[in-house]
Amino acid sequence: MSPRSSTEVRPLGVALLGSTGSIGRQTVEVLEAHADRFQVRALATGRNAAELEAQARRLRPAAVSLADEGTQLDLPAGTERWRGGEALERMAVLDDVDIVVVGTGGVVSLRPVLAALRAGKVVASANKETLVSGGHLVMAEARARAGERAAVDPHDPLATPLAWLRPIDSEHSAIWQCLVGERRSAVARLILTASGGPFRDESAEEIAAATPERALRHPNWSMGAKITIDSATLANKGLEVIEARWLYDVAYDAIDVVVHPQSVVHSAVLFIDGSLKAQLGTPDMRLPIQYALTYPERLPSSAASLDLVAAARLDFRAPDEARFPALRIAREAGRTGSRASAALIAADEVAVARFLDGTLDFNGIPRLLEAAVRRFGEGDDQAPDIAALVALDGEVRAAFAAGPVEAA
Secondary structure, three states: OOOOOOOOOOOEEEEEEOOOOHHHHHHHHHHHHOOOOEEEEEEEEOOOHHHHHHHHHHHOOOEEEEOOOOOOOOOOOOOEEOOOOOHHHHHHOOOOOOEEEEOOOOHHHHHHHHHHHHOOOEEEEOOOHHHHOOHHHHHHHHHHHHHHHHHHOOOOOOOOHHHHEEEOOHHHHHHHHHHOOOOHHHEEEEEEEEOOOOOOOOOHHHHHOOOHHHHOOOOOOOOOHHHHHHHHHOHHHHHHHHHHHHHHOOOHHHEEEEEOOOOOEEEEEEEOOOOEEEEEOOOOOHHHHHHHHHOOOOOOOOOOOOOHHHHOOOOOEOOOOOOOOHHHHHHHHHHHOHHHHHHHHHHHHHHHHHHHOOOOOOOHHHHHHHHHHHHHOOOOOOOOOHHHHHHHHHHHHHHHOOOOOOOO
């Protein structure tokens, strides 16, 4: 794939995995707003058949996939339904696909991400497992593709790993934007901002009594249930620390987390000369999605522009890891290695689901995370292959699917 040039007329082909979730729907909005630039070639989702059908009628992809294979689909002429466990990989390597957008969760997304990169496709990903579990695998492919481009033209926009594995999360998009044009040797620290979630000002006792209803009331963002609960525990920020280590090739000691309640500064980079560069914007996921799709260009967006006068004030404070221990647990898992961080993210899926269904209390989430990392994360093989990662994911889920969780 090459960056769009003034002579290029073919719209860039897009495969969208996880098309009916929060990221997927907002990606569709961006793609439809720039229909002259992009053509959707494939759509995949889990169970929302009605929304997938509606998207297929509007976007007319060549192929769709629904994980719930027992459900029938009413598709427009020219759109095929692909079945089977390899459907996502097949979509990711389609000849006329240039960009694969990954809005799906779970370690299952690792295979299509690796397949896409090996086939020379750009990947724009909101999937945390891609880096938290498989960063050692994925970044090796991104670096290889970037190296191939750099050997031909060092100034090619695709001559950097981040041009091949493009982050969609607002925090990582912010850091990426701050790093464009900068030498990595000039970076002193990365600063990830966190809203602090709905319990940022509550006491330890109030947090311990948190209900799913309260935890789902995020003060700044409208997101899916899983990421909203992760924001409430600060587990999401711990996972982002691990992602940052892989994306930007920096040490864990050079990655800070700062609570910023207004969610206007999406993250920042501190340079060795003392300069601080930050990316600011309204809390709207369409902005980082569009940047990942259009890089190195910027195009008009329907998202509201930031009004600094209306924002009025920006507050920052250090996170309290005593009240929110998931952040510490994630850092420790990341330092241990990819086996430990893979156990962590699988455990987080289980813990959040159990909290939402009432079988685990709010503080049980970090208890389960720590127990899973201690039980499954230790060992010499801290750079597992895909088969080992999938097996580990299943073991962790089975071990903690039910029953009490004791403190590690």
